[in-house]
Amino acid sequence: MSQKIDPRLQAAVAEAVKSLSDTPKRVNVADIVRHGEKLTLPSGMGYDDAIDLLERRKEYEEEETAFSETYDVAPWDGAHALAEVLIRKFGWAPATSTPGFFGDTPPKLISVEVAPGEFKRVPWGRFSLPNIHGFVQTTVSKKGNRYTFALHASIKRLDEETVRSLFQEVRDYLKTGSIYQGKAIKIRFRDDDGDPLEMPEPKFLDTSKIDPAGLIYAADVQASVETNLFTPIQRVHDCIANGIPVKRGVLLGGTFGTGKTMAATVASRLAVDAGVTYVYIPRADELADAIEFAKQYQSPACVIFCEDVDRVTAGERSVEMDDILNILDGIDTKGANIITVLTTNDLQSINPAMLRPGRLDAVIDVTPPDGPAVEKLIRLYAGDTLDPGADLTAAGEALSGCIPAIIAEVVKRAKLSQLRLQQPGEPVAKITQAAIVEAARTMRAQVKLLKDRSETKIVEPTVDVVLANLVRIAMEEPLKALEDIKSQIKEIEENM
Template sequence: MDDAVTPARLQAFLQDFRVLSEAAHSAHAQRAAGAPPLVPLVAEHLGSDPRTFPVHTLELPVLRRVDVDVAVAAVVGEDPDARLVGVGGGEQRSHMSLSEILQHAAEWQQFPVGPVDYHRAATGPGTSRQTVAFGLHLWSVAGVPVALLQRRASMRHNGSPVLEVVCPSDEVAGDVLTRVRAEMDARSTLRGQVVTFSGSPFDPGEAGVVHVPRPVVPREDVVLPAGTLERIERQVLGVARHRDALRAAGQHLKRGVLLYGPPGTGKTHTVRHLVGESPGVTVILLSGQALQLVTVATETARALQPAMVVLEDCDLVAEERSMHGSSPVLFEVLDALDGLASDADVTFLLTTNRADVLEPALAQRPGRVDLAVEVPLPDAAGRRRLFRLYAADQPFGDAALDAAADATDGMTASFVKEAIRRAVLLAAEAGHPVGDDDLIDAVREMTGDSERITRSLLGVSSDRPD
């Protein structure tokens, strides 16, 4: 048949395809005319073709991208003649290793020298830093030339920042990466700050750090049963104050504290107090989906100690193992608690509304959780303190506040706070200054049958009759 593919026709097709491909690459090279080629620039710096040297690679935690930039700048900055150049070529760069980029740049002129890519990232609640997102550092270490490719995120490495070094000396290349890792901890922008970690399951490279102002919650604003706050403070703050004495006596510093009780009783409020009373301590807050980042949070805490890792509502990932299985995050939590050295000055602070379902291995083994403290519903005296605390400067009389406290048996601190807010709202709608009657009306409204759902959401003892 005339349509049959003969060897001669196949050979002609391949020849035409090669001519077409070469023409396309030739046209690309002509369009890139004026842009310096990458390989000759790197070869001139290294003294030889960079494709002949091995590439040393270091993959780093996504959530420490800013620290990577700070560390690289410190190492490279020791050479006053250091240069930073960009690499053109678009998104293809993110899918290629440095060796592949150099190979393609030499053979097809795909990656000419171009502008450096930058990304601005937060370094604190109100500060930021311009970091290198894609750039090639050229400098020398003790007379040995080094080329280091720094990229913000690599699609080949699950979104992690990656450093790739080409150097005539393998020893120098390894030392450079070791020094960068050490400088990340020594110069970390996370040290002494309060941060939360976030991550995207669809784009790991977009995981990030959110900086939070350190809260200020005075001791007198924490309403707990007598002696409860003192026990918690001794374990969290006391160990920190006496770390030297404990180390000298051979006692461990790492500790786990579990706060449990109904929703709205003040567990998070207590955590905020402890965080505020820990200046200089690196605090990592994890809740919701961020609980899955407990491993990297622990690694960061270990590197930046003294540190505190807060796992809020840990029952979401740490329920007791059963025949139906359990969250894999539970095992990460257990590994994190076990993996720290005994002298690590790291506090694990966990909160839960459901202590009854927690994995026994988490809650009942010393060295994981050393202190478990109930944060119960406030008693009558506690509710009086809460009403006075949240009333602040509002003109409520003592008799009205006491009556409100007596009428809210079984209610939580969150319920008390909402009662004060609603009293102010009722007065505003009525067009008069807030007073005792408004507080009485607010409490009556919130404890009425129509407010059952609100009471449930804000926290009410299940023993309280409707």
């Protein structure tokens, strides 16, 4: 007995057959979707069309293609990120560069510092990857005046998705795995002749042993440094949340040894603790290069420290000075989260054009410590060896205005004073008030002597000296006139 076919099913089958016959003969090869080893063809495609499409897809995938990706990070930072992604993706150990992993062209391995005193070997150059037809190459790209990391691929289209995915993983890794972001580094961008270095190489600074408590100034100087320098670093996120510009220019001025460099050193520790990048450059002519570098690492902020800026900003306006002024006041840095810290040993020599707010937001005269600051420094340098009950008022008054290095020497001298005050053979367990005061007074006398000897003295002339000079001049003038007359007579006689 034959089974009756549902008319609705007959209509559905007829519609499906019609859709197959209406399918275009030429379908774009991009309509094939690859899922690993599986391919998905467009729906409703007949066998002949599918075979034709697959053949064209195979030809397409055998074609060579080339593309590049640039990353706005320093070259060694990008190379390290690539190495980490390769390890995570393929299990490759960078210590063994073998053709078995990289194919017939293993890359050059270079050592990159990734933390203070810690180095890793990373690939640099052209190399192949497992199951990838073609090669990948690390290189550098130039963005403005700075070098950045770049990856180039020359492969078959078959592997394009895999390699693009690898490049994206490198980009994703750099968002949180940068070796320079939030770290303290020293970097040279130019050689001693001022010519740009081909590949600037950052060196890490170890901030772990820096003690912020060791920075002691007079109260007004301390408040100014903490407000204008330390607060934007430590509370950068609060600044951003409150609409306070992070971009700042701070100039620390003052004579030698007052603690300007120490302030910048403490700033490096505070920056690292806050996840802020810190860049130290030793020469003022590298400031423009440093700011370009800082733009890559200004999230949430970057601090640039440069000493002795008066080498290029003292006196009359010059090309070098104009360059720095344009850098500090440049349009492209107005929205940047870059804090520029400069020092000078001679505030008076800085051209007034440099001091305008907007270029330098805070100019801090780092004066030598006053009496209360001296007392704090003595306790700091003496540590547990100082008698807790010692009254240091007299020592503070005696050493007021002395630089910290002198105060540190006083503490050393006080130990000798204490030794003299004790019986032979008795260990120096505590430095007494008497020993500190004695050392302070003798040091003050020494400092005064050195100051007096170094200053040029102008001796006031006595009345006798003034009169003697007047008489000498009065006698010399007639004699000189008489000699002139004799000379003229002799010349006339010779010509007769």
